[in-house]
Amino acid sequence: MPEKTGSVQERPGTALPKALEPARIEARWYQAWLDRGAFTADARSPKPPFCIVIPPPNVTGSLHMGHAFNNTLQDIVIRYKRMDGFEALWVPGTDHAGIATQNVVERQLAAKGLSRHDLGREAFVERVWAWKAESGGTIIKQLRRLGASCDWTRERFTMDEGLSRAVREVFVRLYHDGLIYRGGYIVNWCPKDETAISDLEVEYEETQGALYHIRYPLVGGAPGEGPVVATTRPETMFGDTAVAVHPEDERYRDLVGREVELPLAGRRIPVVADAYVDREFGSGALKVTPAHDPNDFEIGRRHGLPQVVALDTHARMTEAAGRYQGLDRYEARKRIVADLEAAGLLVKTEPHQHAVGRCYRCRTVIEPMVSTQWFVRIKPLAEPAIAAVREGRIRIIPEQWETTYFNWMENIRDWTISRQIWWGHRIPAWFCDTCDDIVVAVDTPTTCKNGHATLRQETDVLDTWFSSALWPFSTLGWPDRTPDLEKFYPTSLLVTGFDILFFWVARMIMMGLRFMGREPFRDVYIHALVRDAEGQKMSKSKGNVIDPLVMVDKYGADAFRFTLTALAAQGRDVKLAEERIAGYRNFINKIWNAARFVLMNVDPGATVGRVADLPRETLDLADRWILSRAARTVEAVRAHLDAYRFNDAAAAIYDFLWHEYCDWYIELSKVDLSPGADPAARARRQAVLVEVLREALALLHPIAPFVTEEIWHALPRRPGDAEMLVTAPFPRPDPARIDAAAEDEMDFVQAVIVAARRIRGTYNLPPARRIAPFVRFGAADGDGTRRRALLESLARTYIEPLANAEVTITGPGTAPPRWAAAEVVRGVEVLVEVGEAAIREEAARLEKELARVEGLAAGTRAKLAKADFVARAPEEVVEKERAKLAAYEADARALADNLARVRAVIAGA
Numbered sequence: 001m002p003e004k005t006g007s008v009q010e011r012p013g014t015a016l017p018k019a020l021e022p023a024r025i026e027a028r029w030y031q032a033w034l035d036r037g038a039f040t041a042d043a044r045s046p047k048p049p050f051c052i053v054i055p056p057p058n059v060t061g062s063l064h065m066g067h068a069f070n071n072t073l074q075d076i077v078i079r080y081k082r083m084d085g086f087e088a089l090w091v092p093g094t095d096h097a098g099i100a101t102q103n104v105v106e107r108q109l110a111a112k113g114l115s116r117h118d119l120g121r122e123a124f125v126e127r128v129w130a131w132k133a134e135s136g137g138t139i140i141k142q143l144r145r146l147g148a149s150c151d152w153t154r155e156r157f158t159m160d161e162g163l164s165r166a167v168r169e170v171f172v173r174l175y176h177d178g179l180i181y182r183g184g185y186i187v188n189w190c191p192k193d194e195t196a197i198s199d200l201e202v203e204y205e206e207t208q209g210a211l212y213h214i215r216y217p218l219v220g221g222a223p224g225e226g227p228v229v230a231t232t233r234p235e236t237m238f239g240d241t242a243v244a245v246h247p248e249d250e251r252y253r254d255l256v257g258r259e260v261e262l263p264l265a266g267r268r269i270p271v272v273a274d275a276y277v278d279r280e281f282g283s284g285a286l287k288v289t290p291a292h293d294p295n296d297f298e299i300g301r302r303h304g305l306p307q308v309v310a311l312d313t314h315a316r317m318t319e320a321a322g323r324y325q326g327l328d329r330y331e332a333r334k335r336i337v338a339d340l341e342a343a344g345l346l347v348k349t350e351p352h353q354h355a356v357g358r359c360y361r362c363r364t365v366i367e368p369m370v371s372t373q374w375f376v377r378i379k380p381l382a383e384p385a386i387a388a389v390r391e392g393r394i395r396i397i398p399e400q401w402e403t404t405y406f407n408w409m410e411n412i413r414d415w416t417i418s419r420q421i422w423w424g425h426r427i428p429a430w431f432c433d434t435c436d437d438i439v440v441a442v443d444t445p446t447t448c449k450n451g452h453a454t455l456r457q458e459t460d461v462l463d464t465w466f467s468s469a470l471w472p473f474s475t476l477g478w479p480d481r482t483p484d485l486e487k488f489y490p491t492s493l494l495v496t497g498f499d500i501l502f503f504w505v506a507r508m509i510m511m512g513l514r515f516m517g518r519e520p521f522r523d524v525y526i527h528a529l530v531r532d533a534e535g536q537k538m539s540k541s542k543g544n545v546i547d548p549l550v551m552v553d554k555y556g557a558d559a560f561r562f563t564l565t566a567l568a569a570q571g572r573d574v575k576l577a578e579e580r581i582a583g584y585r586n587f588i589n590k591i592w593n594a595a596r597f598v599l600m601n602v603d604p605g606a607t608v609g610r611v612a613d614l615p616r617e618t619l620d621l622a623d624r625w626i627l628s629r630a631a632r633t634v635e636a637v638r639a640h641l642d643a644y645r646f647n648d649a650a651a652a653i654y655d656f657l658w659h660e661y662c663d664w665y666i667e668l669s670k671v672d673l674s675p676g677a678d679p680a681a682r683a684r685r686q687a688v689l690v691e692v693l694r695e696a697l698a699l700l701h702p703i704a705p706f707v708t709e710e711i712w713h714a715l716p717r718r719p720g721d722a723e724m725l726v727t728a729p730f731p732r733p734d735p736a737r738i739d740a741a742a743e744d745e746m747d748f749v750q751a752v753i754v755a756a757r758r759i760r761g762t763y764n765l766p767p768a769r770r771i772a773p774f775v776r777f778g779a780a781d782g783d784g785t786r787r788r789a790l791l792e793s794l795a796r797t798y799i800e801p802l803a804n805a806e807v808t809i810t811g812p813g814t815a816p817p818r819w820a821a822a823e824v825v826r827g828v829e830v831l832v833e834v835g836e837a838a839i840r841e842e843a844a845r846l847e848k849e850l851a852r853v854e855g856l857a858a859g860t861r862a863k864l865a866k867a868d869f870v871a872r873a874p875e876e877v878v879e880k881e882r883a884k885l886a887a888y889e890a891d892a893r894a895l896a897d898n899l900a901r902v903r904a905v906i907a908g909a
Contacts, residue, residue, distance in 0.1 A: 015596065015600065016596050020592040020707065022557065022558065023553070025709075026557050029705075029706050029710065030147065033149070036724065038724060039090070040153050041151050041154075041488075043486070043487040043488070044483060047086055048086050049086065049488050049492070050086035051091070051488035051489075052491060052494070053091045053471055053472050053475055054071070054074065054150065058100055058101070058139075059094040059097055060097055060100050060101045062142065063548055066497060067548075068548035069527060069530050070495055070527060071143055073525070073564075073644075074148075075147060075148050075705075076703055077702075080702040083698065083726075084729070085730075089484075092143070092148075092150035092156070093471075094139065095158050095467075096464065098423050098461060101131075102116075102423040104131070105128050108131070124422055128423050145552055146561065147705050149705075149726070158471075159424075159425065159467075162474070162477065165442070166470050166474035166479060167466065167470065168442045169442055169479050170515060171462070174376065179376060180375070180376055180377070181374070181375055182372065182373070182374050182429075184372045185371070185373065186292075186294045186369065187371050187373050188201070188366045189366060189369040190359040190361075192359065193362060193421070194314070195420040196416050196418060196419065196420065197366065198465070199415075200503050202357040202358065204357050206354070206355055208351065208353055209352050209354055210350065211230050211282070211349070212232070212234050212340075212349050213229070213283065213346070213349070214231065214263060214345055215345050216228075216243055216262065216263060216287075217263070218255070220258075228282075228347050229282065230282025234333060234337055235324075235329050235336055236310055237289070238324070239289040239310035239320065240269055240287045240288060241305040241306050242300075244285070245271060245272075245284060246274070247275060249279050249284050251284060257270070263345045264339055272299075272305075276298070288300060292309075292369060311329055311367055373416050376414060378412050378414050378415050378510075379412065381513075381514055382409050382410075382412050384514075385409060385509040385513060389402060389406070390406070393522075394519050394522065394524060395523045397526065397570065397644055398526065404498075408506070409506060415463075418460040418461075418463070419460060419464075420460055423461065424462055426461050427458040427461065428442060428457075429458040430445055430455040431455065432452050432454055435452060437449050444457075469507035469508050470508075470515075472489065472494075472508055472520035476489055478515070490521055491520060491522075493521060493524075494520075494523070494525070495527065496525075496526065497526070497527060497528075501526065505524055508520050528572055546578065551581050554581075555581045556588065556706070558705070558706050559584045559587070560581055561705075562587065562588065562704050563581045565649070566584065566651065566654070568646040569647045587654060590657070591662075591707065594662045594693070595711040597666060598689050602690065608683075609686075611688055614684060614687060619684070621742055621746060622664075622668040622746070623684065625665075625742045626660065626688065627688065627739070629660050630737070633696075634732065635733045637649050638732075641702070649703070650703060653699055665688075667802055690716055693711075693715065694715055697711055698712075699730075709724065709725045745787075748826060749790070752825055752828070753799055753803050756799075759821045759834065760803075763834040763838045763839075765832075769804075772808065772832070772833065773805050773832045774814065774829070774831040775807060775808070775809045775810070775830055776810050776830075776831060778827060778828070784828075791807075816829075817832075818833075819833060819834060821902070822905065843899065846895055846898055849895055850892060850895040857888035860884050860888060
């Protein structure tokens with residue numbers, strides 16, 4: 001329950017503490033929201049559904065900046081929809097993260113001198129479950145610190161019983177539909193994790209290596225005769241079972257059908273013709289290693305070649321390598337190259353840049369290897385998934401990612417789903433030791449189809465992404481037709497990073513269409529990376545990691561969340577610096593102080609009226625202006641949130657609250673709130689101040705939930721108010737409040753005040769000095785007459801207090817002060833006497849600054865004119881220089897304009 005200060009039970013007019021203490025209000029309000037079930041969705045509610053399923057973080061994980069960014073955006077949307085009348089459900093949960101979690105526990109065992117094999121499978125799995133129970137909820141607790149409004153009553157884990165049942169059901173159905181099969185095929189093998197991994201789990205990076213040109217002696221040929229093959233991996237030659245050449249390559253036409261000798265092995269292998277061979281690469285002859293290269297595997301199948309395994313599961317040489325048996329692949333490479341050279345078979349070695357595949361988890365270089373694995377036949381699943389996006393039933397935002405999605409999906413290969421580890425969903429397949437039958441079943445079978453009871457279960461587990469692919473419907477209770485499934489499937493939105501577009505998003509689409517007959521979500525919002533201030537990827541090795549929880553402790557969750565939101569432009573990486581978070585903390589403090597001002601000017605226990613009850617003619621210009629600006633801000637924020645333009649929503653709220661409400665309306669209100677002011681005017685100001693602030697807090701709540709809830713409860717309450725802001729209605733547009741004329745008039749008044757202030761600042765006039773600006777109108781016309789009358793009516797109440805000035809409003813025949821600085825505002829001159837010395841000093845300053853900026857521009861222009869610089873410098877460096885030049889040129893134009901105005905004053909005097 002919230003404590004007394006700022007709590008639900010407080011009376012109107014209660015003052016807020018002078019200093020905002022984020023930690024105090026965050027813990028208190030989060031618990032209050034939980035106590036009142038504010039995040040719990042009702043599957044039987046008549047409200048329209050809106051559902052998000054969280055991208056489940058690894059149960060091994062702790063909160064990093066990517067999680068913080070992703071979950072902040074999800075929370076903004078779910079809070080917005082909850083307030084906007086939807087039955088909003090945000091399903092939380094964690095992923096068992098097969099290999100990653102197993103590695104954590106294996107490292108714990110290794111520290112004690114043990115391995116999983118010492119424990120055995122059953123004991124090891126129990127050990128992992130125990131670790132999960134002890135430490136697996138860390139990231140969930142950390143998400144709560146951010147303010148994530150998940151429905152924690154529905155929290156799921158990919159290996160809980162309900163989801164495990166869904167996994168078995170899907171596997172069995174796909175198997176019986178012919179879409180899962182088992183066979184010996186070339187797979188990506190991670191020697192460190194000792195398991196197969198899918199194509200998606202291999203990350204390729206350009207590496208400087210060597211291309212070795214090796215002669216394969218022609219059997220029966222003269223010394224030095226025989227094709228030369230080029231390879232980056234000579235250690236795999238002991239798995240060669242042929243040399244292939246292109247059938248139209250005249251150089252090798254006579255060799256096809258003959259045999260060559262495998263160097264250092266003495267084994268004979270055939271020369272075959274295959275159109276796959278690239279005649280332009282190397283010598284045009286290709287060593288064929290079916291057991292260690294996916295393309296060679298296909299060549300071997302076409303030509304009936306045997307598969308000789310040269311490397312084992314630890315990437316060590318097998319007995320097929322003869323005297324090199326047992327050597328690590330890289331040590332073997334060194335020795336083989338040396339021995340080839342000694343034998344006169346190494347024709348040449350040349351540097352070669354090529355892509356090397358690595359396991360995305362441990363960065364170990366993968367080894368293509370023939371292995372018996374389980375696969376999903378993917379093309380029949382991919383075709384409907386492609387159509388769902390192409391036909392617009394699923395939107396990918398930003399749209400640019402659709403092209404990437406189509407390119408990958410249209411060239412997709414079968415998915416290797418078996419993993420040679422112990423932690424995970426064990427494949428529901430049993431082998432009969434008496435016959436060759438394989439039993440695939442949801443529940444443990446007792447006999448095979450032939451009645452034999454000699455069954456043993458497959459030892460492999462499923463790829464972690466297999467269970468994650470079912471997440472949008474398995475978390476809602478499938479395969480049962482639960483109320484949650486009926487109400488909330490398909491889900492509404494998925495927020496995720498681009499790095500798992502194929503790992504997860506595409507597979508969810510495929511599985512959702514297959515098993516639910518409908519797309520799993522309507523929109524997929526792809527956010528970019530959070531980088532450091534220089535645009536570098538955050539990493540511990542670089543020392544540039546920003547810990548989100550440290551930022552929350554230091555600046556408060558609201559400031560941290562607002563920073564991420566303000567920087568979340570679609571399709572653009574976030575460049576995050578701690579200074580930005582500190583800056584937005586100032587914004588949160590600004591709101592806090594504005595609320596304190598309002599509360600100090602609301603009579604304790606008084607009933608503050610509703611603006612709708614005030615006769616429109618009693619509202620002055622400032623009232624009509626702020627109500628109009630508030631209405632437009634509501635329209636803008638709703639439009640931006642609906643389009644997932646998070647940064648634009650944040651900017652609209654920021655500009656309204658800081659610049660319009662705080663800097664202008666509060667300042668303009670002080671006259672009517674001062675002691676002795678007209679009671680009716682005071683009541684009117686109170687009503688507008690409170691109502692606009694309440695509305696702005698509701699707009700801001702999805703982004704900054706804690707401070708807004710605290711302030712909202714301190715403001716005067718009204719009959720029918722929601723118990724808490726978290727479940728209060730989100731503001732809706734009120735076209736009747738939009739007043740274009742009031743906005744235009746206030747814009748003019750503000751421009752006059754700003755002009756007077758700018759002159760004060762430019763000429764260093766002391767803030768306490770009362771200035772005497774002349775506001776000089778030109779020849780009278782309808783618009784000019786109206787605006788002059790406006791200024792005359794507002795000079796004492798608006799302009800003079802805010803500009804600390806005594807204003808004179810004149811026409812074109814009035815001579816200005818001799819040494820007056822001028823600003824022009826919509827055709828009207830604002831002139832302030834500053835003195836000859838100040839004018840001449842400003843002229844000298846502008847001349848010096850203009851010369852400096854023009855010099856910088858000239859230097860940058862000269863650099864960009866050098867062809868060598870533009871051709872050789874990295875593109876980002878060149879673009880940075882172009883941006884600098886554009887900024888210098890813009891500054892120079894502004895300085896020249898100001899200098900011309902000052903010189904005109906000197907000349908006129």
